[in-house]
Amino acid sequence: MPDPYEALDRLMCLDLAGRGIGRLYDAARTRLGTPLSRAAAECFSRVPPGSFVLIGTGWLTRGWVSTRLAENDGPPGAATVARALWLARDVTPVVVAEDSILAALAPVFRASGLSVLTLEEARRTRLPGGKTAAVVLEGFPTDDAEAGRAADRLLDDIQPALCFATERASRARSGVYHNARGVDIGAGQARVDLLFEAAALRGIPTIGVGDGGNEIGMGLIADTVASSVRFGDRCACGCGSGVGASTATDILVAANCGNWGCYAAVAAFAIAERDPRLLHTPEREDQLLRAATSAGLLNSPRGTVDPNVDDIPLSTHLAMVELMREVAVRAIAQG
Ligand SMILES: [Zn+2]
Numbered sequence: 005m006p007d008p009y010e011a012l013d014r015l016m017c018l019d020l021a022g023r024g025i026g027r028l029y030d031a032a033r034t035r036l037g038t039p040l041s042r043a044a045a046e047c048f049s050r051v052p053p054g055s056f057v058l059i060g061t062g063w064l065t066r067g068w069v070s071t072r073l074a075e076n077d078g079p080p081g082a083a084t085v086a087r088a089l090w091l092a093r094d095v096t097p098v099v100v101a102e103d104s105i106l107a108a109l110a111p112v113f114r115a116s117g118l119s120v121l122t123l124e125e126a127r128r129t130r131l132p133g134g135k136t137a138a139v140v141l142e143g144f145p146t147d148d149a150e151a152g153r154a155a156d157r158l159l160d161d162i163q164p165a166l167c168f169a170t171e172r173a174s175r176a177r178s179g180v181y182h183n184a185r186g187v188d189i190g191a192g193q194a195r196v197d198l199l200f201e202a203a204a205l206r207g208i209p210t211i212g213v214g215d216g217g218n219e220i221g222m223g224l225i226a227d228t229v230a231s232s233v234r235f236g237d238r239c240a241c242g243c244g245s246g247v248g249a250s251t252a253t254d255i256l257v258a259a260n261c262g263n264w265g266c267y268a269a270v271a272a273f274a275i276a277e278r279d280p281r282l283l284h285t286p287e288r289e290d291q292l293l294r295a296a297t298s299a300g301l302l303n304s305p306r307g308t309v310d311p312n313v314d315d316i317p318l319s320t321h322l323a324m325v326e327l328m329r330e331v332a333v334r335a336i337a338q339g
Pocket residue numbers: 178180182186188239240241242243244245246
């Protein structure tokens with residue numbers, strides 16, 4: 005079999021919608037010099053056992069309607085990464101997002117097999133007999149000044165070994181957060197990008213996953229986003245910049261769908277660790293997407309609550325997870 009990491013990268017970049025993910029992928033690949041799934045996996049492998057890992061996810065898809073509406077691309081991928089890091093490294097993932105969507109995110113993380121706890125409760129899982137597969141969900145401020153202080157507090161408190169973002173908005177060069185249609189979506193937006201920038205200044209490794217160019221991490225290939233994405237050089241809000249993210253991460257995973265980028269990274273991690281327990285499965289994908297549906301997360305292009313993600317049918321997501329699993333199972337078997 006050819007390099008399994010290359011195969012995973014190719015699968016995650018299957019450009020069903022014809023949005024041109026290949027250009028973003030190529031730029032990230034040139035920058036990192038290795039398959040992106042492998043780069044993310046190597047970063048996971050360096051996480052020390054028992055540490056905290058920060059995870060940013062959740063996209064307010066229609067914040068001008070309600071800040072309780074978020075999309076279903078992001079949280080299932082984040083939950084899959086959280087589960088794998090817990091299994092492989094006994095990590096406690098701490099997920100940051102808007103207070104307004106934590107209730108919708110919780111069932112998705114539970115569907116990955118983790119209990120949703122407070123930070124204080126999660127620390128008790130370290131006590132004898134307290135061993136619990138758990139994730140912490142934390143609201144993060146939507147105001148810049150408050151977010152700066154909250155970032156320092158949280159980083160001091162949990163000292164994360166890694167910061168991982170998937171489908172999480174980053175401001176553009178102008179300071180405005182944009183959606184893919186170039187509209188200002190800053191209202192009610194948790195300033196998680198500031199948290200990632202504070203983490204990077206402390207030398208904490210960072211990974212970003214995205215599919216459009218406006219997500220945390222895409223700052224790594226800002227020039228390519230500006231030249232190749234719709235509204236990349238000029239938004240529609242009049243702020244004077246394009247929609248591209250200004251926040252860079254050490255590792256960037258550009259994929260056709262944020263969830264696929266996460267699944268490829270987890271499959272690569274399973275290969276690197278030679279541990280098939282870490283692999284995502286179609287059965288769990290089905291559970292995650294149904295949990296997301298029950299929680300009211302949106303299939304964003306349509307604005308409907310259904311288990312299709314980025315308007316790609318559920319059955320295609322199940323098939324993609326199976327293909328990635330097959331690549332990893334064979335690679336692990338062949339050593
Ligand atoms: Zn703008």
